[in-house]
Structure formats: C-alpha cells, structure tokens
Amino acid sequence: MSALSWQAVVAGVGGQGVLFVSRALATALEPKVKGILISEVHGMAQRGGAVVSHLKAGAYSGPLVSPGSAEMVLALDPGEAVRNLSYLAAGGWLVVNAPDLGFLSAKGKKALASFGARAVTVPASELAREAGAAKGANVVLLGAAAAAGALPVDPAEVERAITQGQPEARARANRELLALGAGAAEEA
Amino acid sequence: MSAKARARKEILMGNQALGRGLVENGVAVMTAYPGTPSSEILPAVVQYGAELKSPPYVEWSVNEKVAMEVALAAAYTGRRSAVAMKMVGLNVALDPVMSAAYIGVIGGMIIVSADDPGPHSSQTEQDSRLLAHFAKLPVFDPDSPAAARDLVAPAYALSERHQIPVMIRPTLRVCHGRQNLNLKAPKELGREAVFTKDPFRWAAIPKMRLALHQALNAKLAKIQAEVSASKTLNTWHAPVRPRARLGILASGVAAALARDLLAELGLPVDQGRIPFLQTSVPYPLPLGPVNQLLDSCQRVLVLEETEPVLELLAPRRERLWGRGSGHVPSAGELTPEVLGGVLERALNEARLKAPRPKGKVLSVPDQPPMRRPNLCPGCSHRAVFFSLKKGLPGGVYPSDIGCYTLGLNQGAVDTCHDMGAAVTFAHALSRSLNEGEQATPVAATIGDSTFYHSGITGLVNAVYNGARFVLVILDNETTSMTGMQPTPENGLTADGHPGHAVELRKLVEGCGVRWIDELDPYDLGETQKTLKKAWRWTQKPEGGVAVIIARHACAAHRPAEAVPAPCRVEVRGAAAPVKTSFKPKLNPCADCGRCVAICPVGALRRTGKGRIKVDKAKCTGCRLCAQVCPTGTMVLEPAGACVACGLCSTWFACPALAADSEGYISIDRDWCVDCGLCAEVCAQGAIAPMEVLS
Numbered sequence: 055m056s057a058l059s060w061q062a063v064v065a066g067v068g069g070q071g072v073l074f075v076s077r078a079l080a081t082a083l084e085p086k087v088k089g090i091l092i093s094e095v096h097g098m099a100q101r102g103g104a105v106v107s108h109l110k111a112g113a114y115s116g117p118l119v120s121p122g123s124a125e126m127v128l129a130l131d132p133g134e135a136v137r138n139l140s141y142l143a144a145g146g147w148l149v150v151n152a153p154d155l156g157f158l159s160a161k162g163k164k165a166l167a168s169f170g171a172r173a174v175t176v177p178a179s180e181l182a183r184e185a186g187a188a189k190g191a192n193v194v195l196l197g198a199a200a201a202a203g204a205l206p207v208d209p210a211e212v213e214r215a216i217t218q219g220q221p222e223a224r225a226r227a228n229r230e231l232l233a234l235g236a237g238a239a240e241e242a
Numbered sequence: 243m244s245a246k247a248r249a250r251k252e253i254l255m256g257n258q259a260l261g262r263g264l265v266e267n268g269v270a271v272m273t274a275y276p277g278t279p280s281s282e283i284l285p286a287v288v289q290y291g292a293e294l295k296s297p298p299y300v301e302w303s304v305n306e307k308v309a310m311e312v313a314l315a316a317a318y319t320g321r322r323s324a325v326a327m328k329m330v331g332l333n334v335a336l337d338p339v340m341s342a343a344y345i346g347v348i349g350g351m352i353i354v355s356a357d358d359p360g361p362h363s364s365q366t367e368q369d370s371r372l373l374a375h376f377a378k379l380p381v382f383d384p385d386s387p388a389a390a391r392d393l394v395a396p397a398y399a400l401s402e403r404h405q406i407p408v409m410i411r412p413t414l415r416v417c418h419g420r421q422n423l424n425l426k427a428p429k430e431l432g433r434e435a436v437f438t439k440d441p442f443r444w445a446a447i448p449k450m451r452l453a454l455h456q457a458l459n460a461k462l463a464k465i466q467a468e469v470s471a472s473k474t475l476n477t478w479h480a481p482v483r484p485r486a487r488l489g490i491l492a493s494g495v496a497a498a499l500a501r502d503l504l505a506e507l508g509l510p511v512d513q514g515r516i517p518f519l520q521t522s523v524p525y526p527l528p529l530g531p532v533n534q535l536l537d538s539c540q541r542v543l544v545l546e547e548t549e550p551v552l553e554l555l556a557p558r559r560e561r562l563w564g565r566g567s568g569h570v571p572s573a574g575e576l577t578p579e580v581l582g583g584v585l586e587r588a589l590n591e592a593r594l595k596a597p598r599p600k601g602k603v604l605s606v607p608d609q610p611p612m613r614r615p616n617l618c619p620g621c622s623h624r625a626v627f628f629s630l631k632k633g634l635p636g637g638v639y640p641s642d643i644g645c646y647t648l649g650l651n652q653g654a655v656d657t658c659h660d661m662g663a664a665v666t667f668a669h670a671l672s673r674s675l676n677e678g679e680q681a682t683p684v685a686a687t688i689g690d691s692t693f694y695h696s697g698i699t700g701l702v703n704a705v706y707n708g709a710r711f712v713l714v715i716l717d718n719e720t721t722s723m724t725g726m727q728p729t730p731e732n733g734l735t736a737d738g739h740p741g742h743a744v745e746l747r748k749l750v751e752g753c754g755v756r757w758i759d760e761l762d763p764y765d766l767g768e769t770q771k772t773l774k775k776a777w778r779w780t781q782k783p784e785g786g787v788a789v790i791i792a793r794h795a796c797a798a799h800r801p802a803e804a805v806p807a808p809c810r811v812e813v814r815g816a817a818a819p820v821k822t823s824f825k826p827k828l829n830p831c832a833d834c835g836r837c838v839a840i841c842p843v844g845a846l847r848r849t850g851k852g853r854i855k856v857d858k859a860k861c862t863g864c865r866l867c868a869q870v871c872p873t874g875t876m877v878l879e880p881a882g883a884c885v886a887c888g889l890c891s892t893w894f895a896c897p898a899l900a901a902d903s904e905g906y907i908s909i910d911r912d913w914c915v916d917c918g919l920c921a922e923v924c925a926q927g928a929i930a931p932m933e934v935l936s
Contacts, residue, residue: 067613077420080253084422090253091386092420095362096278096725101648102897103615115386116499117419120506120578122601133610144602162606169604179912188912 058087059112060206061119063141066130066151068102071192075128076107078196082207082215083111093117104134108141111206126204130178130192132157145170147204151178151195174202176238182231190231197235209236251424256387256416259423260326260354261286263394265298268431269324270349271316272300273309274736275695276724277328278363279417280356284326288737293428300736302727305661305695306331310338310353314407317347318444319435322398326354329370334661334696336373342407343378344454345443349433350398351407353379358414359548359575365643365660367573369549374409375525378458380465381409382475383524383546385498387421393522396475400468404461411524413547415495462526469523470530478531479511479518482538488592489517489539491532491552491562493524496545496576503582507589508598516594527555536561543569543588547576563588617648619898620805620915622794623687623716625763627654628894628923630685630714632866633770634777636839637683638675640667642697644689645723646716651895653842655687662696664688665713669704672711672780683777685712690746691721691729698753704787705754710780712773713789716763717746718796726799750789757788764794764806766922797915808916808935813907814883814928821861822846822868822878824854831875837867842892864889865925884928894923 062079066072073094080090093108108119121140126147129135135150136157142148148166152175155163166173178194193216200209213232217225254262261283264272269291274284284300291297299316303309306327313325327335332355339353355370374381382397384390390412397408442450469475479501482489492500497520501511504518511518519535521528524546536542536558544553544564553564563569570576570584582600589596617624627649630639641647641655642664649655657667668686675682688697693715701713721727728734733743750758757779763769769792776788795803822845824831831852838846838854845860846867854876864887868878886905890896898913899920907929921931 068615077253080420080422084253090420090422092253093415094255094418094420096281096418101615101618101645102613104613110502114502116495116502116578117386117415117421118499118578120503120582120601122603123506133613136606136608136610139604139606142604144604157608158606159608162608165604165606169602171604183912 057112058206059114060087061111061124062109062126062128063106063119063124063138064109064128065104065106065134065138066192067134068105070105070130071189072105072107072130075192075196076109078212078216079109079205080111081218082205082211086207087111088113091117104137106134106138125206126199128195128199128204130195136162139166142169142171145172147172147174147199147202149174149176149195149199149202149204151176151191153177153180172204174198174204174239176235178235181234181238185231185234187227187231190227193228193231194235194238197232198239199235200232201236201239251422253420253422254387254391255282256390256412256419256421257282258286259387259391259421260394260410260412262290262425263391264324264352265290265294265428266391266426267394267398268322268429269298270321270431270433271313271323272298272325273303273313273323274326275303275306275309275331276721276727277331277356278724279358279414280326280328280331280354281724281727282417283354284736287324290428291737294430296430297737299739302736304730306335307338310335310342313351314338314342314347317349317351317407319349319437321349321433321435322351322431323349324352324354327356328364329355329357329368330365330660331355332370332373336377339373339377339379344451344458345446346405347401347407348405350401352394352397352401353407353409354412355409356412356414356417357548360414362414367548369547369551370409370411371524371551372549374411375551375555378462379407379409380462380469380523381411381525382522383493384410384412384416384522385494385520387416387419388423389522390416391423400465404465406458406461406465413495466526466529469526470528472528475522476528476531477520479520480514480516482517482534483514484538486517486539487541488588488594489535489542490519490545491535491542491556492518492520492545493522493552494547496547496581499576499578499581500545500585503578503585506598506601507585507596509596521552524551525555527552529557532556541588541592543584545570545576545581545584614651615648616651616895616897617645618797619896619913620797620801620917621645622718622763622792622797622804623649624652624894624896625766625794625919626687626714626716626769626792627652629763629766629769629773630654630687631893632840633773634683634685634712635836635870637685638671640664640671640684640686642686642688642692644692646687646689649687652893661692662688662700665697665700665704668711668713669700669707669709672709676710681781683712685714685773685777687714687716689722690715690717690719690731691727693746694730694744698749701750701753701755701787709787710785711787712776712780713787714773715746715750715789715791717791717793718799720796720799722796722798726796746791750791755787755789757786758791760791760793762794763792764917764919766919801915805915805917807918809918809931810916810933810935811909811914811918811921811929812932813909814930821858821863822856822865822876824856824875825877826852826875828877829873829875832873834872836870836872837876840866840870842866842889862887862889869925880925880927882927885926887926889925890920890923890929894920896920
C-alpha cells in the first residue's frame with residue numbers, strides 16, 4: 055500500500071450519473087490507498103439540481119475537500135465546472151463535458167492558465183448520444199480523464215472498476231464509452 | 243459459509259454501514275419512516291439481514307411515532323431493536339421518546355436520528371443531540387461511516403447495561419458519505435421474546451413516574467462516569483500538555499474535518515501542538531477528559547454540529563470559544579470553507595502560527611446562476627399544478643413535504659410546513675379567507691405517503707369541523723422523494739413479509755369525506771373540470787371537504803407506465819407576438835372576472851362594469867384570458883407558433899422546455915421523455931405533437 059493521497063470533486067446535474075463516477079473512482083483507487091472517503095448528495099437536489107461528490111483517497115478523516123485542494127475537478131456540466139473551480143488545486147486537472155473552454159470568459163481562461171490548471175474538454179454528451187447511449191456521457195468523460203493522465207490509476211483499473219460484476223453486454227457498452235472518451239482526449 | 247469467510251472489505255455508504263452495524267450486533271426488530279438523509283438504513287438491514295438464517299423483522303412504519311413505539315415495545319421483550327428517521331421525524335416521535343428514558347427497555351434499543359446541517363433536504367437544521375438531552379437519553383455522535391458502524395456495539399451494550407434506549411445521531415455527511423471498512427459477520431442472538439408483566443413500570447402512573455425519574459437520574463450519573471472512563475468513546479488525537487494556549491473539543495464530522503484542516507495548515511494532530519479531544523458521546527458529556535482539557539488549556543475551541551451541546555454541557559464556559567463567543571457560526575453546515583475560517587481565527591487569537599500558508603484558490607468571474615431542483619420530466623404532479631392554476635385561478639394552494647413541494651417552481655405551492663400541514667392549513671385558510679362574501683378557492687396538495695403519515699388526522703379534523711376546501715391527494719403509489727419506499731396503499735412491505743393493502747379511497751371515505759373523485763392528472767381538461775366541480779360543491783350548503791385522488795405512476799419509479807402514450811413534440815417556428823385585445827362591443831362582457839384572476843402577469847384590470855383594460859406593456863400574449871372568457875369578449879387568436887409568452891416555462895416548468903435569451907422555446911431532447919403534456923399547455927398551438935411513438 056503506497057502513501058498515495060488524492061482528492062477530487064465530481065460535479066454535474068441530477069440525472070447525469072455524478073455519483074456513479076465518484077464510486078467508480080473509489081473502486082479503482084481503493085486497493086492503492088489507506089482509506090477512501092466520499093461525500094454524496096441525495097434527496098431533493100437529485101431532481102435536476104446541482105449534484106457534487108467529493109472524493110478523498112488516502113489518510114484523511116473528513117469527507118469534504120477544502121478549497122484549492124482537489125487534484126481533479128471533473129464536471130459533467132460546464133456551469134457546474136465553474137461553480138466548483140474553487141476546489142481545484144494549483145496545477146490540477148479540470149475535466150469538462152464541453153467541446154472547448156468556451157464556457158469561460160477570456161478573463162476566466164486567463165485565470166485558469168495562470169493557475170497552472172491542465173484542462174481536458176470533451177463533448178461527452180454528444181459522443182455518448184452518437185453512440186446511442188445518451189446517459190453514458192459520464193463514462194465517456196471518465197475515459198477521457200483516464201487517458202489524459204488526470205487520474206492516479208491506469209485506464210485499465212478504471213475499466214475494471216466500472217465493468218466488474220456487470221453483465222457482459224453492459225460491461226462491453228461501458229468499455230466502448232470509455233474508449234470513446236479516451237479517443238477524444240487523445241485527439242484534443 | 244463460515245463467519246470468517248463472510249467478513250470482507252467493502253466501500254459502504256454511512257447508512258449502509260449503520261445497517262451493517264445493526265445486523266452485526268443482532269438487531270431483531272427494525273422500524274423506520276423514510277426521510278433524507280436516513281432512508282437507506284432500513285434497506286441495508288434488509289439486505290444484510292438476508293445473510294442470516296432468520297433475518298430481523300423490518301417494517302416501513304406509517305410515521306415516526308409509530309415506528310418509535312413498535313421498536314420500543316419490541317425491546318421490552320428482551321430482543322434488540324432499532325428505529326431510524328430523519329431529525330424532523332424525531333419531532334413526530336417525541337411523545338414516546340420522552341417517556342422512553344423513564345421506562346426504559348430490556349433488550350438494547352437504538353434510535354437513529356439523522357441530522358441535516360445545511361440544510362440540504364430538510365425544513366430545519368435542528369440538532370437531535372439537544373432532543374436527546376431533553377429526553378434524557380444518551381447520544382452518540384459518529385464522525386464517519388466506519389465510526390457509525392463501530393458505535394452500534396457500544397450503544398447496544400450501554401443500552402442493555404442500563405436498560406435505556408441510546409440515540410445514534412449521524413449527520414448527512416456520515417449518512418451519505420462512503421468509506422471502505424472491514425465487514426464483520428452478521429450475528430443472530432436467538433433471544434426468545436419474553437414479556438414480563440410489570441405494570442408499575444410498563445404502565446406507570448404519575449406517582450411512579452417520579453420514582454422512575456429519580457432512578458433515571460441515578461442511571462445517567464452512572465452512564466456519565468462510564469463514558470468518562472471510556473478509552474474508546476473518547477479519543478485524544480493530541481494529548482493535553484501544560485499551559486497550552488489553545489485546545490480543541492470536538493465531535494462528529496466537524497471533528498473529522500478539523501483534523502484534515504489542521505494537517506493542511508501544517509499542524510497535523512499527531513505532532514501534538516494543539517491538544518485535541520474528540521468525544522463520541524455529547525450527552526452525558528464525559529466530564530473527566532473534558533475537565534482535563536479545560537485544566538490544561540487557556541482556551542478551548544468547541545467544534546460540533548449544529549447547535550452548542552458540548553459547549554452548553556461543558557463546565558467553565560468562560561474558557562470556551564464556540565457559538566456562544568461568536569467564533570463558530572450559529573447556522574449552516576461546518577464545511578471546510580467555514581471551519582477553515584473558524585480555525586484560522588482561533589489560531590490567530592491564540593497567537594499560534596500556522597506553519598503552512600493557505601493554498602491558493604482559483605476564482606473565475608463566470609459563476610453560473612443557482613440551479614433550482616425541478617420535478618422530473620413526465621411527472622404527473624406538474625400536470626396537477628398546471629390544472630390547479632388553470633382550474634382554480636387566484637386560489638390559495640397549501641402543499642406539503644415531498645417531491646411535489648417543487649410545484650413552487652410553477653407558483654402552485656403557497657405553503658409547506660411539516661408533514662400533513664397541507665390539510666390543516668387548507669382548513670384554517672379556507673375558514674379565514676371565506677368568512678365573508680369573498681370566495682378564494684383553497685385547494686391543497688399532499689402526496690400519498692405524506693397523507694398516510696400525517697394527513698389523516700387533519701382530514702378527520704377538517705371534516706368534523708365543517709371545513710370547505712379541495713384536497714388533491716397526489717397518488718403515485720410510492721414515496722418518491724426518498725427513494726421509492728412502498729406505502730400502505732399497495733400492501734408491499736419493506737422485506738416482502740405478508741401485509742395488507744390499505745385502500746386510499748376507502749380510507750378517505752372513512753375520514754367522513756362525502757365528495758370523492760379519482761382521476762388521471764394526465765387528462766388536463768378533465769382535471770380542471772373536476773377541480774372546478776369540487777370547489778363548487780365545497781361552497782354549497784351541503785358541501786364540505788372535497789377530495790380528488792390524482793393517480794398516476796411516478797415518472798422516476800415506473801417510467802414506462804408514467805408516459806402512457808409517448809409522442810414527440812416540436813415547437814413551431816417563431817412568430818411575432820400578438821397582444822390581447824378586449825372588444826366589449828362585439829360581445830357583452832359577463833363581468834365574471836375570470837380573465838383578471840387568471841392573467842399570470844397582472845396585465846388585466848377591471849375599469850367598470852363590463853369593462854376590462856389591457857395593459858399592453860405587461861401582456862405577454864399567452865391567451866389564458868381568451869381561453870377562460872365565457873362570452874368571447876376577450877379576443878386573441880392562437881399564433882400557431884411560439885410567441886415567447888413564457889406560459890409553459892412558468893406554469894408548467896418542465897426541464898425539457900428550454901428558453902433562449904429572448905424567451906423562445908425549444909425542446910431539450912436530453913430531458914424530454916415524450917410525455918406530450920406540454921402540447922396541451924401551449925395555448926398558441928406552437929408546441930405540437932408531431933409523431934406518435936410506439
């Protein structure tokens with residue numbers, strides 16, 4: 055067991071599968087770290103409201119990430135990316151379901167660059183819809199994050215985390231969505 | 243399978259961890275009423291209990307008072323029981339809770355009351371630990387999912403040793419946190435249920451209650467001594483040292499987060515610079531270790547959620563920094579953002595320097611607007627609220643607790659207070675508003691589960707006292723907001739044990755209601771007609787409370803049934819807005835005032851008998867006035883295209899109806915479920931069903 059510690063914030067809107075992503079990350083990371091803590095949002099917020107999940111992997115005791123401390127902010131919605139940017143650590147990864155950084159003003163883009171943030175933008179919803187899996191944008195974006203090197207685990211471990219214990223058809227569909235995201239991340 | 247083989251490591255949600263803890267410690271009877279953030283505890287007991295030869299008895303009770311009493315009397319028989327609820331449910335259960343400490347139990351009993359600092363999904367930020375203190379019940383305060391599981395064993399042990407129920411108070415971050423933990427084997431205690439007659443205890447009269455109260459006080463003193471001496475319930479993250487400028491006393495999630503924040507500031511607790519005592523027992527407060535901390539530190543910062551409990555119970559309050567001194571905010575969750583500020587201020591004032599500067603925080607100017615939660619696309623509640631506004635315009639609409647509170651977005655929810663208040667508020671408001679000539683329609687909405695929970699008594703009261711209003715029971719045969727728990731209506735039980743359905747219509751009849759109609763709210767025209775008919779009946783001499791049961795499957799629970807005739811809608815291209823015109827010369831105005839009452843923007847004004855003035859600057863051209871005008875005096879032809887009137891956005895509020903910057907509507911295919919309801923909402927004929935889908 056290494057002394058790996060890694061914090062991330064996963065954000066989006068109710069119905070986009072935010073919690074699925076943070077749970078998948080937790081499953082992928084669990085064998086490598088001392089402890090896993092996730093914070094989730096349930097209840098009324100899930101009805102189309104903003105959903106955010108904090109993930110802390112390592113020797114932590116509290117379930118919430120402090121501002122300026124997340125190695126990665128992964129957002130299934132550009133607006134929610136902006137809302138949660140304060141959690142990003144200097145030099146951290148911003149992974150967003152968007153064709154480009156057009157959701158930020160020129161001033162916002164400059165602030166992001168001078169913060170040393172590494173941005174990965176992938177039109178995950180569009181790619182998922184084209185693949186006939188409108189609800190699969192979350193897995194596409196996860197594939198992009200893994201391929202871009204935003205995660206402290208190999209893409210293979212992410213694949214294991216989201217396919218284990220699933221029926222073969224579902225596992226295959228998820229593998230395809232991951233590959234779709236990986237391809238888009240490499241192109242970008 | 244051996245017990246060892248069943249032990250394994252898993253990432254569990256806090257509520258699952260609590261359920262696991264209960265099953266690992268031999269819970270035999272578990273009751274609950276769902277409520278965020280507590281709803282997943284009982285299903286976890288069902289899930290893990292299935293690993294046992296004879297799984298525990300579990301039930302979704304009709305409300306928290308009932309749940310409390312069922313679990314309490316089960317513990318009278320020597321078996322271990324548990325009850326779970328959210329903290330406002332504890333208010334409902336408070337009556338039996340207050341006596342529970344006096345009379346006590348034989349088998350261990352755990353009351354789980356889940357708090358919601360924030361609040362994220364609740365009416366209040368109340369602190370169950372204060373109610374535990376009020377009721378004289380010991381309370382444990384876990385800081386993580388693992389701690390929640392681990393506290394079940396000592397809670398049962400304490401409960402049985404002193405024959406007193408014990409509360410475990412997790413907060414939302416514990417309940418809906420996830421953590422990896424080692425599972426222990428589920429356990430069956432195999433205790434025979436025995437009820438030993440002891441009327442002086444189980445049916446104590448007031449005179450005996452005094453003796454019981456005295457005995458309870460002695461019990462609590464013993465418990466306090468025990469928890470004071472406990473090494474497992476109190477943790478010194480950093481030991482006391484003489485003349486420390488600052489110490490920390492904390493419990494719950496605030497204690498866990500404070501440890502992380504101190505590490506981020508370069509003051510990790512294991513370096514021991516700031517004495518740090520965490521207790522799992524806010525009440526009775528472990529005075530031994532607390533006094534040790536207070537003896538050695540000049541100041542002690544108290545960190546806890548949501549009310550001051552440690553702070554109020556601790557001696558030498560002049561040394562404490564907390565809510566009383568203004569160091570800790572008195573409302574809201576102690577997030578890292580808030581707690582970070584609290585710690586920095588305390589370190590500064592204690593003249594302690596944080597070795598590590600605070601990390602940089604990125605700020606960008608492009609903050610998005612707050613995102614309001616909304617009813618799901620295809621939800622039949624949306625149809626009810628639309629019909630309510632159209633059928634009974636200008637009415638007052640009390641509502642209740644559940645998904646349908648989101649009818650707020652449609653302007654069709656005027657009050658939301660506590661479970662069941664839709665009925666009692668409608669009673670009070672209709673009586674007050676309609677004492678004279680004025681006849682303001684009052685139509686309340688309440689969900690099926692909420693009606694079974696607390697609506698029945700209010701309805702009996704309203705009927706008995708001659709109230710006149712319309713009550714719409716939104717019946718989707720499930721408890722949607724909290725995760726689709728079954729209701730008494732379908733007779734399904736928490737774990738599938740045999741039960742019996744309690745029919746909603748018969749129940750309403752049994753409450754004395756003489757006017758009942760059942761309908762499918764997807765039929766908007768029929769719903770509006772029925773609402774009008776119901777209101778008219780309430781105002782007749784023989785009238786009273788009219789109940790409409792609006793029955794439709796939940797769009798999240800049974801999506802296929804919720805959209806019975808899927809059709810693809812399109813919005814026809816933009817047309818120039820056309821404004822309403824009032825033409826009294828063509829048709830005589832009936833002076834009924836319907837147009838004025840229904841206008842969503844207040845653009846119409848009555849200027850004299852049979853004369854309506856249209857404020858063209860305000861008029862959006864939505865055509866509602868023309869639709870309700872009985873004489874055809876109010877004239878506005880459908881545009882056959884979107885005129886950006888905004889009616890569908892404000893009165894229907896479906897997330898699939900996206901408005902551009904000028905207000906013209908398009909269908910967001912990511913959200914649309916092809917229910918086709920918006921086509922009927924649009925009075926312009928702009929939103930039109932294009933294609934019937936199979």
